[in-house]
Amino acid sequence: MFGFLKDKFDNFKHAVSNTTKSLVGNVLTTIDTNEEEYSEFALDDIEDVLISADLGVGYASELVDKLRNKKGAKPSELKNYLRQEFKKTLSEAGSTELSYKDNELNIYFITGVNGAGKTTLIAKMAYRFKQEGKKVLIAAADTFRAAAEEQLNIWSTRAGADIVRRDKADPASVVFETIEKATRENYDVILVDTAGRLQNKFNLMEELKKIKKVIDKKSPEALRESILVIDANTGQNGLQQAKVFSESVNLTSVALTKLDGSAKGAIILAIAKEMNLPVKLIGVGEKMEDLKAFDPDDFINALFEE
Ligand SMILES: Nc1nc2c(ncn2[C@@H]2O[C@H](COP(=O)(O)OP(=O)(O)O)[C@@H](O)[C@H]2O)c(=O)[nH]1
Numbered sequence: 234m235f236g237f238l239k240d241k242f243d244n245f246k247h248a249v250s251n252t253t254k255s256l257v258g259n260v261l262t263t264i265d266t267n268e269e270e271y272s273e274f275a276l277d278d279i280e281d282v283l284i285s286a287d288l289g290v291g292y293a294s295e296l297v298d299k300l301r302n303k304k305g306a307k308p309s310e311l312k313n314y315l316r317q318e319f320k321k322t323l324s325e326a327g328s329t330e331l332s333y334k335d336n337e338l339n340i341y342f343i344t345g346v347n348g349a350g351k352t353t354l355i356a357k358m359a360y361r362f363k364q365e366g367k368k369v370l371i372a373a374a375d376t377f378r379a380a381a382e383e384q385l386n387i388w389s390t391r392a393g394a395d396i397v398r399r400d401k402a403d404p405a406s407v408v409f410e411t412i413e414k415a416t417r418e419n420y421d422v423i424l425v426d427t428a429g430r431l432q433n434k435f436n437l438m439e440e441l442k443k444i445k446k447v448i449d450k451k452s453p454e455a456l457r458e459s460i461l462v463i464d465a466n467t468g469q470n471g472l473q474q475a476k477v478f479s480e481s482v483n484l485t486s487v488a489l490t491k492l493d494g495s496a497k498g499a500i501i502l503a504i505a506k507e508m509n510l511p512v513k514l515i516g517v518g519e520k521m522e523d524l525k526a527f528d529p530d531d532f533i534n535a536l537f538e539e
């Protein structure tokens with residue numbers, strides 16, 4: 234396993250502090266734990282609190298329906314019930330470890346809306362892979378904004394990675410060229426940066442599909458992860474984004490960025506439940522080192538303040 238993947242996010246207590254209050258705390262203050270069973274009134278309240286904590290309507294009502302139909306369910310066991318359910322949801326979404334194969338080409342296809350943190354994530358990943366002694370090539374396939382390419386150029390130089398960029402070229406052709414170069418020159422890692430302007434959703438999705446097609450054609454066995462980058466501050470909106478992207482790209486995991494400033498960690502549960510996608514990487518700042526691995530147990534512990 235890579236050293237950087239052992240570098241776990243250890244500040245969940247802060248990142249989920251509001252979440253803890255709104256989710257676990259509020260749910261528990263909603264009900265009278267001395268009651269022998271749940272009243273219909275209490276169940277409705279629990280559902281409301283879960284929804285307002287960004288868990289999503291579907292997930293919230295599923296959790297409450299289970300309680301309703303569970304013979305002998307006791308309000309005093311609510312905390313434990315939620316803990317078990319959240320754990321199950323996270324583990325069913327799959328392994329949280331970033332896939333990587335030694336002595337092979339590893340392609341990471343990075344997507345997400347504008348400003349989510351794709352380019353920053355790529356710079357951080359490049360930096361970490363370089364630290365592990367890997368040969369890293371970045372495909373600047375966000376050819377829409379000249380500034381985006383320039384930003385990537387500065388970052389990649391700083392990270393010590395190489396870059397393929399072609400001004401105003403077709404993004405898919407940039408990726409094509411990147412794979413050719415990587416294969417020829419024995420690179421370990423390709424990071425594909427993409428555009429994210431959603432005001433032109435149809436074109437964007439077509440562009441991403443085209444890039445995916447190039448990878449599938451040239452080097453299907455090398456595609457290690459298709460990562461959707463989500464800004465933690467977007468809440469349920471992030472889930473909508475995930476749905477749009479997953480229709481065009483076969484997503485394998487999520488990178489949740491800006492958790493340093495956000496207290497909306499509950500979105501991790503919603504993503505796991507609704508999209509069946511594991512969060513694997515966490516962005517906690519704007520610097521190269523600010524990339525962490527996601528540990529589900531730490532997250533759950535922070536949520537329940539243990
Ligand atoms: N605080 C914080 N800011 C971030 C993080 N990741 C990215 N950013 C900032 O978010 C903004 C947009 O990032 P960028 O990578 O350009 O997004 P892109 O449009 O998806 O490529 C920049 O100002 C980044 O510095 C993070 O984990 N924490």
Ligand SMILES: [Mg+2]
Nearest residue numbers: 351352375381
């Ligand atoms: Mg970008």
